[in-house]
Amino acid sequence: MLEISISEAQAKLTKLLNKMVVIVDKKSNNKKAVILPYEEYSNLVSKAMDKTELQNGSFNKFIGLLSNSFETDDKKYNKIIK
Structure with missing residues (x-):
């Protein structure tokens, strides 16, 4: 990149x-x-829509919006998300 x-x-x-x-x-x-080139973007979107890819694929390394167990003491983040 x-x-x-x-x-x-x-x-x-x-x-x-x-x-x-x-x-x-x-x-x-x-x-x-x-x-991102459109082909790369399209590939990422299709993977993100696949629940097994989210749990077992390359997306499972990310925490935050993709993870229900993510927690932070950032007040601004918690105010927006919760």
Whole structure:
């Protein structure tokens, strides 16, 4: 996966549409966006809709919205989610 700055993404958008790209704010070092080719996106969506893939596939590594057992003491998160 390619990591580039916001200004680089703006300048090279048409070249980036066929790659998996993470756009990073270099000043704050925060990830701001992801560009996925449609085929990759479609593949992820179809896997996410398959409950066995969620439990046993690559998605089972993630916690949070995909996991009923995720807990945090973050008040903002709990206010939004619960």
